[in-house]
Amino acid sequence: xxxxxxxxxxxxxxxxxxxxxxxxxxxxxxxxxxxxxxxxxxxxxxxxxxxxxxxxxxxxxxxxxxxxxxxxxxxxxxxxxxxxxxxxxxxxxxxxxxxxxxxxxxxxxxxxxxxxxxxxxxxxxxxxxxxxxxxxxxxxxxxxxxxxxxxxxxxxxxxxxxxxxxxxxxxxxxxxxxxxxxxxxxxxxxxxxxxxxxxxxxxxxxxxxxxxxxxxxxxxxxxxxxxxxxxxxxxxxxxxxxxxxxxxxxxxxxxxxxxxxxxxxxxxxxxxxxxxxxxxxxxxxxxxxxxxxxxxxxxxxxxxxxxxxxxxxxxxxxxxxxxxxxxxxxxxxxxxxxxxxxxxxxxxxxxxxxxxxxxxxxxxxxxxxxxxxxxxxxxxxxxxxxxxxxxxxxxxxxxxxxxxxxxxxxxxxxxxxxxxxxxxxxxxxxxxxxxxxxxxxxxxxxxxxxxxxxxxxxxxx
Ligand code: XIL
Numbered sequence: 109x110x111x112x113x114x115x116x117x118x119x120x121x122x123x124x125x126x127x128x129x130x131x132x133x134x135x136x137x138x139x140x141x142x143x144x145x146x147x148x149x150x151x152x153x154x155x156x157x158x159x160x161x162x163x164x165x166x167x168x169x170x171x172x173x174x175x176x177x178x179x180x181x182x183x184x185x186x187x188x189x190x191x192x193x194x195x196x197x198x199x200x201x202x203x204x205x206x207x208x209x210x211x212x213x214x215x216x217x218x219x220x221x222x223x224x225x226x227x228x229x230x231x232x233x234x235x236x237x238x239x240x241x242x243x244x245x246x247x248x249x250x251x252x253x254x255x256x257x258x259x260x261x262x263x264x265x266x267x268x269x270x271x272x273x274x275x276x277x278x279x280x281x282x283x284x285x286x287x288x289x290x291x292x293x294x295x296x297x298x299x300x301x302x303x304x305x306x307x308x309x310x311x312x313x314x315x316x317x318x319x320x321x322x323x324x325x326x327x328x329x330x331x332x333x334x335x336x337x338x339x340x341x342x343x344x345x346x347x348x349x350x351x352x353x354x355x356x357x358x359x360x361x362x363x364x365x366x367x368x369x370x371x372x373x374x375x376x377x378x379x380x381x382x383x384x385x386x387x388x389x390x391x392x393x394x395x396x397x398x399x400x401x402x403x404x405x406x407x408x409x410x411x412x413x414x415x416x417x418x419x420x421x422x423x424x425x426x427x428x429x430x431x432x433x434x435x436x437x438x439x440x441x442x443x444x445x446x447x448x449x450x451x452x453x454x455x456x457x458x459x460x461x462x463x464x465x466x467x468x469x470x471x472x473x474x475x476x477x478x479x480x481x482x483x484x485x486x487x488x489x490x491x492x493x494x495x496x497x498x499x500x501x502x503x504x505x506x507x508x509x510x511x512x513x514x515x516x517x518x519x520x521x522x523x524x525x526x527x528x529x530x531x532x533x534x535x536x537x538x539x540x541x542x543x544x545x546x547x548x549x550x551x552x553x554x555x556x557x558x559x560x561x562x563x564x565x566x567x568x569x
Pocket of ligand 1: 185186268344374422
């Protein structure tokens with residue numbers, strides 16, 4: 109690599125075409141005249157700004173509108189992991205991953221493949237193999253998946269989370285069968301299948317200088333010395349408010365000095381919920397610090413947030429009682445961290461208005477909550493001039509809420525972005541008429557109601 113700035117400039121050239129394409133297609137209306145969309149600001153600094161998307165996210169039009177307007181890189185949240193792509197030995201399922209790729213391509217977003225080898229979300233057949241069959245299974249998996257996506261991905265997280273919390277290689281099926289050499293073997297196998305994808309090792313708690321990042325540094329120093337194909341290190345960056353490590357920039361610089369790209373791959377910044385204003389302000393400071401660290405290190409190629417908004421974030425599920433970890437609230441409205449991120453990227457703090465409410469439907473909702481549960485009653489009024497024949501109402505539950513039962517509608521899934529559909533007796537709604545349904549849900553502290561409702565694809569007032 110001659111200079112890292114050249115590498116970044118190459119990235120910007122691609123990105124500029126992307127923006128042009130989107131403008132022509134008229135998709136960037138939310139970015140605003142001032143160009144405050146994060147991707148536009150990031151591209152001007154020669155980095156990308158990404159998000160993670162899951163298959164179910166794609167049916168939430170509010171979420172996908174934000175994703176398409178703000179982000180220029182997509183990481184599939186789960187759809188390229190081994191348990192999805194090869195649930196039994198030699199049987200491959202690329203449908204879910206292909207859907208994410210197709211969304212990204214149609215929105216001129218690039219894709220980080222995630223991931224080829226990981227101890228988690230690994231189907232049990234792999235760990236049950238006799239150890240002398242694990243290497244062949246790993247190589248076949250990598251070759252088949254990387255070949256399937258060949259030419260479509262910017263990068264692959266080839267090995268995810270190889271280290272335990274003390275900085276020792278995890279004694280998973282791969283290590284137990286092949287020793288530490290499985291990592292070099294995985295990288296070489298991925299390179300042979302897709303020579304143009306950037307190949308990464310990705311892990312958490314390696315953002316600052318500590319025993320675990322020292323172990324990663326030793327490992328990649330050896331891999332580089334042995335000529336193993338490796339292009340970058342992913343710093344997941346699942347932070348807790350106020351705990352962005354002060355050594356993060358220096359740590360990124362030492363990896364860059366080995367001739368590697370660095371990327372912030374899964375940024376979020378969690379807090380206890382409900383969120384306090386003080387924590388939201390600290391989160392804004394933290395996001396700005398992370399972005400500033402990336403901009404200060406020439407080999408930092410971009411920042412990806414893990415999810416679009418608090419409603420689709422993995423945090424409430426993985427860390428009960430915590431959440432509010434992203435730049436967008438449960439209704440996909442920008443939070444202080446969005447503004448601080450835009451400012452850190454060199455933009456103004458103008459936030460983008462949501463699309464105007466339509467005049468064809470109106471939704472009211474009432475919640476009755478107790479310490480662990482709630483009931484919510486929702487009324488849709490047809491304010492348009494034609495009759496509705498069959499309705500489908502999309503909305504997003506606050507983080508931690510899970511529907512346990514519903515009446516006068518069927519609702520699925522039970523958390524996050526959900527869709528309520530009429531039952532056989534209430535699908536017709538005449539102009540001026542209303543229909544009501546409701547549900548019971550459990551919650552973990554956030555009892556807020558959805559702020560946005562989309563009826564048969566149209567946002568309601
Ligand atoms: C998480 C997903 O977001 C969840 O939906 C899933 O249940 C568990 O995995 N580190 C990673 C990601 O590398 O793949 C994880 O994603 C979050 C932690």
